[in-house]
Amino acid sequence: MTNSLDAYLVLSALLFAIGTFGFLARRNAISMLMSIELMINAVNLSIVAFGAFIPQLKDQGAVIALIVIAAAAAEATVGLALVIAIYRNRRTPLVDEYAAMRE
Amino acid sequence: MALSDTVPIVGASWDDVLFVLFAAILLGSGLLVVTMRDLIRCGVALIVCFAALAGIYVLIGAPLVGAAEVLVYIGAITVLILFAIMLTQSKAAPVRLVFQTQAVPAAIASVILAIVLALAVSATDWSALAARVAAATNDVAKVLFDRYVLQFEVVSVLLLAAVIGGVFLARRDEGGSGS
Numbered sequence: 001m002t003n004s005l006d007a008y009l010v011l012s013a014l015l016f017a018i019g020t021f022g023f024l025a026r027r028n029a030i031s032m033l034m035s036i037e038l039m040i041n042a043v044n045l046s047i048v049a050f051g052a053f054i055p056q057l058k059d060q061g062a063v064i065a066l067i068v069i070a071a072a073a074a075e076a077t078v079g080l081a082l083v084i085a086i087y088r089n090r091r092t093p094l095v096d097e098y099a100a101m102r103e
Numbered sequence: 104m105a106l107s108d109t110v111p112i113v114g115a116s117w118d119d120v121l122f123v124l125f126a127a128i129l130l131g132s133g134l135l136v137v138t139m140r141d142l143i144r145c146g147v148a149l150i151v152c153f154a155a156l157a158g159i160y161v162l163i164g165a166p167l168v169g170a171a172e173v174l175v176y177i178g179a180i181t182v183l184i185l186f187a188i189m190l191t192q193s194k195a196a197p198v199r200l201v202f203q204t205q206a207v208p209a210a211i212a213s214v215i216l217a218i219v220l221a222l223a224v225s226a227t228d229w230s231a232l233a234a235r236v237a238a239a240t241n242d243v244a245k246v247l248f249d250r251y252v253l254q255f256e257v258v259s260v261l262l263l264a265a266v267i268g269g270v271f272l273a274r275r276d277e278g279g280s281g282s
Contacts, residue, residue, distance in 0.1 A: 057213070073179060
């Protein structure tokens with residue numbers, strides 16, 4: 001089982017679907033950010049799996065995964081700063097109460 | 104005394120057993136992250152999820168990525184998320200609803216997405232190009248600082264910009280109505 005690329009890709013697909021559900025369904029902005037982290041990790045898992053199983057991508061999979069991790073760190077920093085800034089203004093972290101542009 | 108090649112009772116190889124174990128922990132804690140009511144517990148489940156993922160990276164032959172996962176995700180990003188949770192949750196008004204009203208369509212959509220992705224993966228024949236190769240840290244460093252050096256520098260500038268942007272966004276207005 002561990003010698004087939006399919007197992008890792010299916011695992012990555014399931015993790016991505018879990019993250020998608022959390023992003024679409026949660027009300028809290030920080031929960032949505034956590035779901036985005038889950039999705040980024042699912043994609044990273046598939047990148048590392050491709051790098052580990054396809055000889056032409058040897059070493060490059062790990063390099064791309066490291067770059068994705070750094071970009072995800074930048075995304076988390078800015079995203080959480082945005083959530084805190086909106087929370088200062090609106091006094092709530094719930095995204096369905098950010099309705100100022102709808103009224 | 105050396106370990107035997109297969110797990111004594113189950114009869115499968117150690118790699119397979121570890122993979123199933125890590126995958127179960129990963130998916131289980133991932134589900135807990137998106138369904139639990141208490142956000143702090145969601146953050147702790149996220150730590151468990153990333154730890155299982157780091158285990159899978161080591162299993163797949165990319166220990167450097169596993170180490171980076173532990174350092175960056177568990178050490179930095181999750182701690183940042185936990186701090187943000189503590190800054191934005193008020194104990195006075197507990198949240199009544201965890202999910203939005205569109206939770207059921209979201210669940211249906213993500214199940215369909217999982218099925219489509221799994222079908223796409225299993226419909227492709229990977230056996231022609233799939234051969235297990237392990238990435239040595241030395242070779243990874245050579246590729247990173249030779250062929251991908253431009254991307255490396257771009258990412259370092261991106262991180263600097265994110266740090267400055269994060270500080271700017273989260274800063275209180277001086278003399279404003281910050282509480």
